[in-house]
Amino acid sequence: MKGMTLIVKKTTQLIAGIVFLYGIYIIVHGHLTPGGGFAGGVIVAGSFILLILAYGSDFMHLTREETGSTITENLGILLALMIALAGMITGIKVFFFNWLPHGTVGELVSAGVIPLYNIFVGMEVAASILTIFLALLIFKEEVTKW
Amino acid sequence: MELALSVILVLMILGALFAIHAKDLLSAVISCSIVGYGLVICFLLLRAPDLAIVQIVVETITLVIMVAVVLDSTRQEPFTKPDPHDYVAIATALLLIVSVFFLLKAATGSLDPFGEGSMRMAKHYIEGAADKTGSANLVTGVIFDFRGYDTLGEATVLVTAVLGALTILRIRGKK
DSSP states (O other): OOOOOHHHHHHHHHHHHHHHHHHHHHHHTTTTSSOOHHHHHHHHHHHHHHHHHHHOTTTTTHHHHHHHHHHHHHHHHHHHHHHHHHTTTSTTOOTTOOOSOOOSTTSSSOSTTHHHHHHHHHHHHHHHHHHHHHHHHHHHHHHHHO | OHHHHHHHHHHHHHHHHHHHHOSBHHHHHHHHHHHHHHHHHHHHHTTOHHHHHHHHHHHHHHHHHHHHHHTTSOOBOOOOOOOTTOHHHHHHHHHHHHHHHHHHHHHHTTSOOTTTOOOHHHHHHHHHHHHHHOOSSHHHHIIIIITHHHHHHHHHHHHHHHHHHHHHHOOSOOO
8 A cells, every 4th residue: 555645644743643642541541531441442553543544554564563463462451361360369359359459539540450451451452453454454465466 | 312312313324224325335434434423423412421432433443444445446336226026025124124113112112211211230330339449430440340251251352353354364374
C-alpha cells in the first residue's frame, strides 16, 4: 500500500502522538472515568493504524511489526490471567480476588488490582486490533505481488 | 425519549437494508456503519457513556480497516434480481415475518415497562460496588471484579479471533 500526500503525512505526524496519549489516559483512568481497557486499547491501536495508512506500508517493516504485536498480545492476556490466578494464592483463595489494598475511592492509585487488569487488557486489545489490520495488509500485498 | 429511540432504530434498519442492496462494496460498508453509529446515539440517550465510548471507537476503527481493505479490491458485485413468480419463497417469508412478530410481542409482554426494571442483583451491585471494589467507576468495578470470568472470556475470544485471522490470511510461511 502506498502512502498519502504531504498534507496527510504532516497532519498525521502532529496528531498520532496525541491520539496515543489519549488512549493511555483512557486506560489508566479506567477505574475513575468512563472507558477502560477495551476502549483505550482500541484508541492506541488507532494511532498506529493512522500512521501506517498515512505513510504506506514500506515505512515500518510490517512483518517484524506483526511479530512484535503478536507477542505483546499474548503477553497481555497471560499477565492478566496471572493476576487473576494470584488471587487463588493470597487472601481468601478465590479466582479473580481483589488482593491488593483498595485505598481511597476516587484517587488514581486505588481499587486494588483493577487498574492492573485495565492496563494488561488494554495492551492485549491494542495489539490484537493492530495484528488483524497488519495481517489483512500483508495478505493484500502478497496477493498483488503474486 | 422512546420516540427518539424509535426514529434512530428505524434509521439503523434502513441502513442495514441498504447495505444488502448496495451496488458496490464500498457503499455497503459505509451504510453498514450507520447501524454502529446509530447504536452510539442510542447508548448516549440511555445514559451509558462506557458502552458509547467503546462502540464509537470500535466502529470507527472497523470502518477504517474495512475501507482500507475494500478500496482497491473488486467493486462490482454480481446482482441477481429476485424472480417475482416465485410464490412459495414470498409466502414463506411473509409467514415467517408475521409469526416472528407475534412471538416477539408475546415474549416481551411479560417484561417490566421500559426503563423501570431493575433486578435484585443489580440493586445489590449499585449499592455496594464502591465499598467492595474501591473503584469509582461502577462499570469497571463490575466487569473486572464481580464479573471477572466474563471479561476473561471476552479477552480470550479476541485472542482466538486473531489466531484464526492469522491462520487463514497467511499464504507463505514466516521466515
